[in-house]
Amino acid sequence: MDAPLPQRHDLDGRTILVTGANAGIGYWCAERLAVRGARVLLGCRSPERAQTAVDAITAQAPGAALRVIPVDLGSLDSIRGAAADVDERIDAVICNAGVKSAEKKARTHDGLDLMIGTNFLGHFALLAQIAPLLADDARVVAVGSLAHRFAHIEPDGLSASWRGSSLRQYGRSKAALMAFAFELDRRWSDTARSALCAHPGYAVDQLTASRPGLVEVPRVVRGLAALSRPFVQGKDDGAAPLIHAATAPDARGGDYWGPGGMLEFRGAPARVRASDEVRSPTTGAALWAAAEHLTGVPFPT
Numbered sequence: 001m002d003a004p005l006p007q008r009h010d011l012d013g014r015t016i017l018v019t020g021a022n023a024g025i026g027y028w029c030a031e032r033l034a035v036r037g038a039r040v041l042l043g044c045r046s047p048e049r050a051q052t053a054v055d056a057i058t059a060q061a062p063g064a065a066l067r068v069i070p071v072d073l074g075s076l077d078s079i080r081g082a083a084a085d086v087d088e089r090i091d092a093v094i095c096n097a098g099v100k101s102a103e104k105k106a107r108t109h110d111g112l113d114l115m116i117g118t119n120f121l122g123h124f125a126l127l128a129q130i131a132p133l134l135a136d137d138a139r140v141v142a143v144g145s146l147a148h149r150f151a152h153i154e155p156d157g158l159s160a161s162w163r164g165s166s167l168r169q170y171g172r173s174k175a176a177l178m179a180f181a182f183e184l185d186r187r188w189s190d191t192a193r194s195a196l197c198a199h200p201g202y203a204v205d206q207l208t209a210s211r212p213g214l215v216e217v218p219r220v221v222r223g224l225a226a227l228s229r230p231f232v233q234g235k236d237d238g239a240a241p242l243i244h245a246a247t248a249p250d251a252r253g254g255d256y257w258g259p260g261g262m263l264e265f266r267g268a269p270a271r272v273r274a275s276d277e278v279r280s281p282t283t284g285a286a287l288w289a290a291a292e293h294l295t296g297v298p299f300p301t
């Protein structure tokens with residue numbers, strides 16, 4: 001077992017909710033935030049996988065303030081229960097949990113398209129119901145993707161059967177989440193709250209630091225993957241733009257952060273360009289109305 005990481009305390013007193021914190025990029029957000037002193041709420045659907053993450057974080061940050069919030073973002077009932085369960089001020093939310101591929105017929109528990117329903121509508125419903133708990137200067141970070149640039153959002157047919165590839169539908173779901181965040185930021189313009197987007201670039205497990213029960217890549221696979229390091233990065237580094245968006249003083253509402261290197265696949269956090277469509281107030285407003293209709297959850301602003 002590695003020795004614990006050097007602890008910093010620059011986020012002492014901050015409480016940050018990370019969805020999908022039991023694996024991948026969400027795990028690394030949670031670990032790095034905890035090492036910096038933040039209290040981290042881990043929004044996870046599996047208690048067992050959440051506990052593995054808690055154990056791994058605790059090994060790196062002994063005494064870390066962690067709380068598991070059981071939530072399945074593909075179930076409006078589960079989201080309602082999770083929101084009722086949270087009873088503390090939240091300073092930032094990283095909307096990270098995501099389904100990256102699916103069959104055309106795959107649906108959430110509520111019959112919504114699986115990727116739109118989980119990646120966008122699940123976060124919409126969760127944020128709407130925890131909004132009263134958000135700090136006056138809270139930040140919401142929507143985790144987007146390079147794939148949003150190849151997607152066209154159709155607010156009127158958001159959850160309808162889709163055409164084209166699973167990757168294109170994934171791009172739509174990410175574009176929808178991003179457009180929602182930019183719309184949220186516009187609706188919060190008279191407040192100190194802010195919403196912004198971030199993406200992790202091209203982040204793979206094979207280049208990620210080891211963590212027991214979470215990232216266990218055979219040595220030979222890791223060795224082969226090292227050849228791709230000039231082009232892509234590990235999920236530990238992929239977490240950096242998300243953490244920057246959630247915590248850095250120079251990150252602002254309406255920003256979009258991603259890796260600053262070649263093609264935005266890897267590198268240190270930098271401001272990057274989002275498509276005109278996800279920044280469109282017309283699209284944002286239509287999407288907002290569609291999300292309230294499909295989830296049955298009004299979003300108080």
Ligand SMILES: NC(=O)c1ccc[n+]([C@@H]2O[C@H](COP(=O)([O-])OP(=O)(O)OC[C@H]3O[C@@H](n4cnc5c(N)ncnc54)[C@H](OP(=O)(O)O)[C@@H]3O)[C@@H](O)[C@H]2O)c1
Nearest residue numbers: 020022023024025045072073074096097098145201202203
């Ligand atoms: N990796 C990349 O290169 C890349 C690039 C662009 C954007 N992204 C985005 O970054 C985020 C994290 O990606 P990743 O590569 O770390 O993915 P990952 O390793 O597959 O992890 C996804 C996380 O989301 C959780 N999740 C999925 N469905 C859920 C649900 N219904 N309720 C609650 N949690 C759920 C998973 O929990 P379970 O363990 O329970 O399944 C897991 O914790 C995603 O939003 C993805 O779209 C990733």
